[in-house]
Each structure stands twice: as C-alpha cells, then as structure tokens.
Amino acid sequence: MKHIVLQMAVVASFLITGPAVASSDHGHANHANHGATDRHPEMRTAEGVGTVQSIAEDGSSVVLAHEPITELRWPAMTMEMALADPALAELVKTDDYVAFVLRQTGETDYEIISIQAAPSQ
Numbered sequence: 465m466k467h468i469v470l471q472m473a474v475v476a477s478f479l480i481t482g483p484a485v486a487s488s489d490h491g492h493a494n495h496a497n498h499g500a501t502d503r504h505p506e507m508r509t510a511e512g513v514g515t516v517q518s519i520a521e522d523g524s525s526v527v528l529a530h531e532p533i534t535e536l537r538w539p540a541m542t543m544e545m546a547l548a549d550p551a552l553a554e555l556v557k558t559d560d561y562v563a564f565v566l567r568q569t570g571e572t573d574y575e576i577i578s579i580q581a582a583p584s585q
C-alpha cells in the first residue's frame with residue numbers, strides 16, 4: 465500500500481507545482497492497474513524516450529524527464545530510474561535526449577537495461 469500513498473503525494477504535487485521529481489519509488493498513477501493479467505511480470509520490458517536531467521555520481525540511477533510510455537500507461541513525468549549497470553551511466557550525459565529500455569523488477573519497480581542518445585524530435 466505504500467505506493468498508493470506515494471501516488472497521492474505525486475498527484476498532489478502535480479496539482480500544486482506541476483511535474484515533480486519522484487525521488488525514489490515510482491509515482492505512476494496507473495501502476496496499481498497493470499500486471500493483473502501478466503503471467504511473467506518480471507519479464508516485462510518497455511521502451512521510452514526522454515531527456516536526462518541528472519546522473520547519480522555512482523552510476524546507480526538517472527533522473528529522466530520521460531515522455532508517455534503507452535505500454536505501461538505511464539504519463540510523461542520527471543522521475544529517478546535505477547540503472548541495471550553503472551556502465552550505462554557512461555553512455556549518456558545531462559541534457560541528452562535518450563531512448564531507453566526498462567525492465568520490470570518488481571510489482572512497481574523498473575530499471576533501465578539499455579540507454580543511448582537519440583535524435584531529438
């Protein structure tokens with residue numbers, strides 16, 4: 465139920481200040497709705513694009529302003545995403561427009577398994 469509370473916090477911060485950085489856990493409003501029919505949710509992957517806002521010094525995560533990810537029914541938002549391998553952090557830099565692939569690692573947890581600079585739209 466923890467992420468329900470986080471969802472509400474994210475919704476509230478959207479209402480008050482516009483897009484907000486979700487500092488740790490996911491805040492996607494639709495997470496509670498997906499997965500029910502997935503036999504192997506741990507295998508789910510999805511592709512997305514967005515702009516790198518910052519990169520953790522230890523290469524563990526990046527903050528991305530990502531565009532909507534329709535496969536997951538995620539709206540556009542700015543959020544921190546874990547990197548599956550710190551080496552991925554070496555492939556991009558702040559302000560890069562990037563294409564990335566997410567892999568689901570838990571009910572509401574995802575990590576980036578592929579990321580690369582992409583032509584901006």
Ligand SMILES: [Cu+2]
Nearest residue numbers: 530538541543
């Ligand atoms: Cu997001």
